[in-house]
Amino acid sequence: MTTISQTAGRSLRPSSSGGFFGALAHGVTALFDRLERRSAVKTLSELDDRALRDIGITRSQIEDAVYGQFKAELTRYL
Template sequence: MTTISQTAGRSLRPSSMSGFFTALTHSVSALFNRLERRSAVKTLNELDDRALRDIGITRSQIEDAVYGQFKTELSRYL
């Protein structure tokens, strides 16, 4: 007697599609984060030096502050 498996007709690739959508979601999220950070850098660059001083950064520290590389320095003053 011959036994037919029910899994024989199923595709073995559902996890690869899941991986594709996960990668796509991460890519879109990274793109939006990048655009948001670029907007923040632009906004901070439009401020005058006095306003930046009030925030606690200098003009040369804007990108570091926006991209998170300045967090440890800022936490000392807070």
């Protein structure tokens, strides 16, 4: 009787496109992005209204500008 292995054709090494280390790298990158954006929001929040007006945003638009949701309106003026 012939036995066929279920692991035939599969590589034993982890794939380079994913796995634990890929997920870990993605998580670390996301964490640093989040921290950087929080820092930008804090820095912009510390500016006075005149300085914010000079860069083209109002206080209520700070988070949208930092997180990229305000980009379409900003490019209209450039």
